[in-house]
Amino acid sequence: MRYDTITEAIGNTPLVRIDPSVHGLGHIDLFAKLEMLNPFGSVKDRPAWSMARPHLQERAGGDGTVVELSSGNTAKALALLAGLHGLRFKSVTNRMRVPEIKELLLLLGAEIEELPGQSECLDPTDTDDPLTRFHQALSGPDSTYLHTDQYFNPRNVEAHATGTGPEIVKDLDGRVPDWFIACVGTAGSSTGVARALREHDPRVRVLGLVADKADFIPGIRTIDEVQQVGLFDPATYDSLASVSSQDAIDGMVTLIRRCGLLSGPTGGAAYQGAVRHLASVDAGLAGTGGRRTAVFIVCDRAESYLSYVRRRRPELLGAARRGHSVTSLTDAEVRAEGRIVEVDDARRWMADGDPRPLVVDLRGPHAYAALHIEGSVNIVDELFEELVRTGLPFSKRTPVLLACPVGEKSLRYAALLTRMGHPDVRSLAGGVVAWRDAGAPLVRE
Numbered sequence: 049m050r051y052d053t054i055t056e057a058i059g060n061t062p063l064v065r066i067d068p069s070v071h072g073l074g075h076i077d078l079f080a081k082l083e084m085l086n087p088f089g090s091v092k093d094r095p096a097w098s099m100a101r102p103h104l105q106e107r108a109g110g111d112g113t114v115v116e117l118s119s120g121n122t123a124k125a126l127a128l129l130a131g132l133h134g135l136r137f138k139s140v141t142n143r144m145r146v147p148e149i150k151e152l153l154l155l156l157g158a159e160i161e162e163l164p165g166q167s168e169c170l171d172p173t174d175t176d177d178p179l180t181r182f183h184q185a186l187s188g189p190d191s192t193y194l195h196t197d198q199y200f201n202p203r204n205v206e207a208h209a210t211g212t213g214p215e216i217v218k219d220l221d222g223r224v225p226d227w228f229i230a231c232v233g234t235a236g237s238s239t240g241v242a243r244a245l246r247e248h249d250p251r252v253r254v255l256g257l258v259a260d261k262a263d264f265i266p267g268i269r270t271i272d273e274v275q276q277v278g279l280f281d282p283a284t285y286d287s288l289a290s291v292s293s294q295d296a297i298d299g300m301v302t303l304i305r306r307c308g309l310l311s312g313p314t315g316g317a318a319y320q321g322a323v324r325h326l327a328s329v330d331a332g333l334a335g336t337g338g339r340r341t342a343v344f345i346v347c348d349r350a351e352s353y354l355s356y357v358r359r360r361r362p363e364l365l366g367a368a369r370r371g372h373s374v375t376s377l378t379d380a381e382v383r384a385e386g387r388i389v390e391v392d393d394a395r396r397w398m399a400d401g402d403p404r405p406l407v408v409d410l411r412g413p414h415a416y417a418a419l420h421i422e423g424s425v426n427i428v429d430e431l432f433e434e435l436v437r438t439g440l441p442f443s444k445r446t447p448v449l450l451a452c453p454v455g456e457k458s459l460r461y462a463a464l465l466t467r468m469g470h471p472d473v474r475s476l477a478g479g480v481v482a483w484r485d486a487g488a489p490l491v492r493e
């Protein structure tokens with residue numbers, strides 16, 4: 049295989065059968081579409097090239113900066129593509145949560161700007177949000193940036209509708225799989241592949257996977273967050289299911305250790321979500337002689353996620369297993385043990401409590417700097433989790449009010465601290481967003 053430029057190596061990724069003795073589905077052939085084998089390492093290589101191509105060709109040899117709201121694989125692919133064409137790349141994001149990816153982007157020559165988004169991802173309807181304002185300015189007539197606009201650009205979807213989807217059909221000898229399973233970030237890959245498959249056979253079923261509420265799987269969104277994505281259309285999916293970070297890591301470990309696939313967390317989440325969902329389909333096929341085919345996407349590789357795994361499953365990296373962890377609580381435990389306080393009650397508690405609560409804001413430092421509850425202290429959730437194990441900066445005698453963007457993460461921490469014996473920890477219902485919407489005062493750093 050000889051190429052004149054690396055972009056010619058994008059696409060035509062392998063479709064690999066998963067050994068049935070690993071997934072245990074007796075009547076279903078399960079295949080992995082290895083998008084991680086694209087040259088820049090992920091499912092985003094195709095849309096990045098498709099979205100950037102018109103800009104890059106127009107400006108090649110000239111001056112310019114490609115810009116995208118991305119903290120992950122899109123940014124990685126665009127940084128490489130911009131460099132290849134003699135242009136600069138700037139990644140604008142709310143918060144870079146995976147340190148290896150941030151360092152890799154810097155190595156690739158990207159400029160990173162972390163803006164104080166009020167929630168953790170772009171909400172195009174929130175005109176007060178600095179991230180939203182930046183996004184709007186990029187689309188304005190005065191913008192000098194080359195904006196690829198992955199959350200709204202139809203080329204994101206088309207790259208998969210003309211590439212990934214047809215390749216799957218070709219590699220299945222012209223047949224369409226009965227099931228297609230994909231994690232949802234910008235919704236580009238799931239929407240594009242679903243479109244291509246349905247053109248061949250509308251009976252294909254599409255399962256979209258999102259992250260559990262208040263959990264974090266790098267590259268994909270929670271069910272609330274996907275509503276803010278311009279390309280997301282619920283009609284694309286026959287069903288939407290959620291997966292946890294523990295599922296993602298379990299699936300990743302199975303793909304790595306049993307299948308020889310060096311998958312990252314979302315590939316693991318797709319595998320785990322697929323097997324869970326297909327188990328009942330498989331049971332229904334017993335004794336019928338029927339067989340089905342399913343395909344899921346492995347989006348990227350494992351190496352960039354070692355700190356993500358270390359934080360959640362240190363025993364996999366040879367360290368001691370952690371005692372107390374927010375991710376080990378089930379949703380039922382969180383509901384049973386987490387205490388909630390509504391905005392009005394929280395304000396009374398803060399004004400008249402004896403003693404008054406310590407207010408801890410778990411959001412990122414930029415969001416905190418932009419607007420926060422007066423008198424609150426900022427301990428970003430990753431650090432707070434670390435402190436839960438190593439020592440919190442307040443005693444059990446101090447009542448604590450925890451606040452996060454929408455009140456989900458803070459509820460998990462409230463449940464965890466209650467379980468650890470802290471007598472009075474409450475979570476602000478609806479988070480800082482509900483506080484703001486109730487007209488309660490917020491201050492700027």
Ligand SMILES: Cc1ncc(COP(=O)(O)O)c(C=O)c1O
Pocket residue numbers: 090091092120121122231232233234235236237238266267268312314315347348
């Ligand atoms: C690791 C990873 N998995 C899955 C996805 C989801 O892909 P899409 O944006 O096509 O929905 C992304 C998107 O950035 C990703 O980076």
